[in-house]
Amino acid sequence: MAEYPPSLERLLHELEKLPGVGPRSAQRLAFHMLKQPLEAAKALSAALLDARTRLHPCRDCFNLTEETLCRICAQATRDRASLLVVEDPSDVAAFERTREYHGLYHVLGGTLSPLEGRGPQDLTLDALVSRVQKDGGFKEVIVATDPTVEGDSTGLYIQQLLKGMPVHGEPGRTIKVSRLARGLPSGGDVEYADETTLLKALEGRREI
Amino acid sequence: MHVRSLRLAHFRNYESLEVEFHPQLNLFLGPNAQGKTNVLEALYCLSTTRSFRAASDEEMIQFGREEGAVEGILQREEGEETIRMEFRRSRNKVLWVNRKKQKKLSLLLGRLPAVVFSPDDLFLVKGGPALRRRYLDMTVLQMDQGYLTHLQQYDRALKQRNSLLRQRSPGTESQLAAWDQPLARHGAALMLKRGEVAKRLSDFAGQALRDLTGDAERFEVRYEPCLPWEGLESSVAEKMLEALAGARREETARGVTVVGPHRDDLGLWVNGQLLRKFGSQGQQRTGALALKLAQLSLLAEGCHTAPLVLFDDVMAELDEKRQAFFLNRLRQGGQAFLTGTSPHDFSAASKAARIFSVELGRVQWVQSGPEG
Numbered sequence: 001m002a003e004y005p006p007s008l009e010r011l012l013h014e015l016e017k018l019p020g021v022g023p024r025s026a027q028r029l030a031f032h033m034l035k036q037p038l039e040a041a042k043a044l045s046a047a048l049l050d051a052r053t054r055l056h057p058c059r060d061c062f063n064l065t066e067e068t069l070c071r072i073c074a075q076a077t078r079d080r081a082s083l084l085v086v087e088d089p090s091d092v093a094a095f096e097r098t099r100e101y102h103g104l105y106h107v108l109g110g111t112l113s114p115l116e117g118r119g120p121q122d123l124t125l126d127a128l129v130s131r132v133q134k135d136g137g138f139k140e141v142i143v144a145t146d147p148t149v150e151g152d153s154t155g156l157y158i159q160q161l162l163k164g165m166p167v168h169g170e171p172g173r174t175i176k177v178s179r180l181a182r183g184l185p186s187g188g189d190v191e192y193a194d195e196t197t198l199l200k201a202l203e204g205r206r207e208i
Numbered sequence: 209m210h211v212r213s214l215r216l217a218h219f220r221n222y223e224s225l226e227v228e229f230h231p232q233l234n235l236f237l238g239p240n241a242q243g244k245t246n247v248l249e250a251l252y253c254l255s256t257t258r259s260f261r262a263a264s265d266e267e268m269i270q271f272g273r274e275e276g277a278v279e280g281i282l283q284r285e286e287g288e289e290t291i292r293m294e295f296r297r298s299r300n301k302v303l304w305v306n307r308k309k310q311k312k313l314s315l316l317l318g319r320l321p322a323v324v325f326s327p328d329d330l331f332l333v334k335g336g337p338a339l340r341r342r343y344l345d346m347t348v349l350q351m352d353q354g355y356l357t358h359l360q361q362y363d364r365a366l367k368q369r370n371s372l373l374r375q376r377s378p379g380t381e382s383q384l385a386a387w388d389q390p391l392a393r394h395g396a397a398l399m400l401k402r403g404e405v406a407k408r409l410s411d412f413a414g415q416a417l418r419d420l421t422g423d424a425e426r427f428e429v430r431y432e433p434c435l436p437w438e439g440l441e442s443s444v445a446e447k448m449l450e451a452l453a454g455a456r457r458e459e460t461a462r463g464v465t466v467v468g469p470h471r472d473d474l475g476l477w478v479n480g481q482l483l484r485k486f487g488s489q490g491q492q493r494t495g496a497l498a499l500k501l502a503q504l505s506l507l508a509e510g511c512h513t514a515p516l517v518l519f520d521d522v523m524a525e526l527d528e529k530r531q532a533f534f535l536n537r538l539r540q541g542g543q544a545f546l547t548g549t550s551p552h553d554f555s556a557a558s559k560a561a562r563i564f565s566v567e568l569g570r571v572q573w574v575q576s577g578p579e580g
Binding site for chain 1: 379390
């Protein structure tokens with residue numbers, strides 16, 4: 001079996017465990033790294049170790065951070081009436097790139113998926129509920145999970161959890177739970193859109 | 209539109225094959241287990257991306273090979289089109305149209321509609337509801353691509369929900385509701401579409417049975433879902449949510465979803481009697497033929513082109529009168545591919561066809577066919 005020296009086999013074995021990396025990509029990555037100077041390999045392994053040891057979930061929103069609170073939660077200028085619920089830290093980065101959303105985030109850590117054995121206790125849902133209850137101040141929770149069956153169901157579950165919760169300081173008003181719109185990507189072509197996307201875009205049409 | 213030629217590589221018992229077809233009638237003759245049906249199966253792959261008989265795509269890859277491919281050149285009114293399906297062991301299959309790799313396999317649905325007639329069709333009448341649901345789904349899918357999304361999302365929600373029900377852990381109650389919604393939404397869409405298509409199939413099947421039997425037997429195809437489905441999609445979804453709520457105790461006890469279109473059936477009735485229970489073997493056979501003829505008529509209408517007719521070993525079962533009827537029907541349009549063991553099974557057809565002999569994975573012209 002071992003076509004390569006043991007240390008190289010071990011490197012390939014570790015690389016293949018990464019998502020989206022098969023035997024071929026693993027070989028390409030490994031041979032590329034081996035061609036580079038030793039410093040490059042040291043830098044890569046140091047960066048990996050450093051990131052892994054320093055980063056942990058933010059106390060409030062579960063985004064990745066090196067501090068107690070992530071940069072967004074620590075920022076005084078954020079709009080603390082709006083909470084955007086996403087699956088992963090990379091989704092936070094995506095919304096930040098828009099520069100249009102100024103509220104806070106909550107990272108779930110995935111979606112509900114009984115098939116993969118993921119229930120509410122495996123997500124940060126308890127924290128979400130207590131955050132909305134105690135933190136006060138939130139007027140709207142925007143669910144931005146992926147537009148999949150699992151993402152939608154997780155959204156519905158969150159809606160059930162938060163439904164009817166009062167907005168602090170405004171008697172009689174309850175928290176609004178909303179879901180991202182679905183539709184055509186901008187810069188896209190109507191004729192090339194698939195039926196589902198077109199249908200969703202039609203359902204969610206707006207008056208001009 | 210017709211399939212001009214077919215190329216196979218490492219497909220079933222074919223190391224490689226290249227064959228040119230007659231635009232109307234093609235006949236494959238040879239002993240059993242030589243590869244006749246494999247040619248029909250390959251054509252069906254070009255129509256639907258999948259086999260009509262294999263449980264998994266991998267069964268179609270030649271033994272000992274990692275990949276197999278089917279490529280067809282289609283002659284359309286607007287020009288030539290090449291469709292290529294590649295099947296790979298433990299990896300996703302790939303579709304190419306005109307040498308361009310396609311992201312969505314569903315693109316193929318409805319482009320080259322096809323109907324298979326096979327001796328197994330009898331199970332449509334005698335077998336369980338799953339076969340009839342599949343018949344219905346394959347009919348709708350070729351006409352309505354949006355249906356596929358609903359089917360896939362429904363299936364996904366159903367699997368998730370069943371998995372949750374099986375866990376039987378406390379607290380599942382509140383999670384169930386979150387899966388009820390997508391189940392009801394996609395379920396309602398499926399039911400409405402199935403009901404609508406079943407009605408059309410019933411009309412066509414009734415006509416087909418009258419044509420086949422020459423008398424006034426009344427054949428009805430009834431859509432039989434587990435809950436009322438007529439009305440607006442939103443109200444059907446509402447009804448399904450109610451039904452799910454009503455079945456909650458049973459579902460939790462049994463650990464499985466008991467309400468929804470995954471339990472639908474098609475009722476086949478002749479003169480007011482259930483064909484499966486009260487029909488003779490002959491009546492059941494005729495009923496199965498009528499169902500397939502109805503599919504053929506409906507697809508011709510819904511896809512705006514005559515479907516391919518894949519006739520697997522069925523001619524021999526028909527008497528001369530019915531052979532003549534089918535031949536006449538085939539002449540009305542659509543390219544047909546027929547298999548059989550002996551030229552005698554095709555008395556009427558053999559003159560009008562291009563004939564191939566099939567032996568041990570080799571296909572050879574025996575007769576070129578008219579204007580061929």
